Amino acid sequence: MSLTLHHIGCLVNNIENAIADYQILHPEGEISEIYDIEAQKVKVCFFSMGAVHMEFVAPYGPPSFLLERLKNNPGFYHIGVYVDNIDAEIDRLEEEGYRLINKFISVAFDNRHCAFLLNKERHMIELIERG
Amino acid sequence: MDTNQILDELNNIFRNVLNNKSINLTPETTAKDVDNWDSLSNIHLVVEIEAHFKVRFKTSEIQEWKNVGDLMSSLEKKKNA
Numbered sequence: 595m596s597l598t599l600h601h602i603g604c605l606v607n608n609i610e611n612a613i614a615d616y617q618i619l620h621p622e623g624e625i626s627e628i629y630d631i632e633a634q635k636v637k638v639c640f641f642s643m644g645a646v647h648m649e650f651v652a653p654y655g656p657p658s659f660l661l662e663r664l665k666n667n668p669g670f671y672h673i674g675v676y677v678d679n680i681d682a683e684i685d686r687l688e689e690e691g692y693r694l695i696n697k698f699i700s701v702a703f704d705n706r707h708c709a710f711l712l713n714k715e716r717h718m719i720e721l722i723e724r725g
Numbered sequence: 726m727d728t729n730q731i732l733d734e735l736n737n738i739f740r741n742v743l744n745n746k747s748i749n750l751t752p753e754t755t756a757k758d759v760d761n762w763d764s765l766s767n768i769h770l771v772v773e774i775e776a777h778f779k780v781r782f783k784t785s786e787i788q789e790w791k792n793v794g795d796l797m798s799s800l801e802k803k804k805n806a
Contacts, residue, residue: 657760657761658761658763658765659743659761659762659763659765659766659769660765661761662743662744662761666744688784693768693771693772694768694784695764695765695768696764696765710765712768712769712772714772714776716769716772716773
């Protein structure tokens with residue numbers, strides 16, 4: 595089963611600066627509102643680059659693994675893909691060795707169900723249930 | 726593999742994953758005692774531990790761990806099985 599890529603998640607210190615940097619590559623890119631995902635202590639903003647979006651993710655306090663990662667290794671850190679049935683997809687991927695990190699409802703996706711998983715290569719994958 | 730060796734190796738994994746050389750785990754250590762040991766880093770830790778010790782934990786096992794001692798017990802059972 596192939597999943598459709600929606601976005602590339604990118605850890606940034608400053609969303610406005612990231613947008614300005616990517617507008618150099620893609621001046622006509624559409625910019626979403628900035629969402630505050632309180633449960634994860636991150637602010638996110640989408641920047642469209644054709645069919646794929648950049649998701650700029652700016653973590654804020656208190657200290658967290660993501661903040662630490664931003665300090666040491668900012669940049670691309672996950673991909674987001676659309677799925678039709680998130681629970682079925684989580685089950686399938688777990689059987690294939692992926693690890694579920696968390697499942698949540700995201701205001702950045704119209705309160706749809708999303709989930710983060712880690713694969714055996716330690717890459718993070720976000721599933722987004724289609725509306 | 727004895728308990729001290731497992732604890733030493735876990736300590737190294739925690740230090741590397743959490744990028745914190747001051748971590749000194751004991752069996753009583755919980756997530757609250759270690760900076761940045763949160764739900765995201767926990768899965769990174771699990772994946773590293775599984776690769777290092779060549780074991781595979783069930784999700785239900787992971788959810789039962791209350792401290793490092795519980796993790797060590799799970800590991801010892803698998804390594805000695």
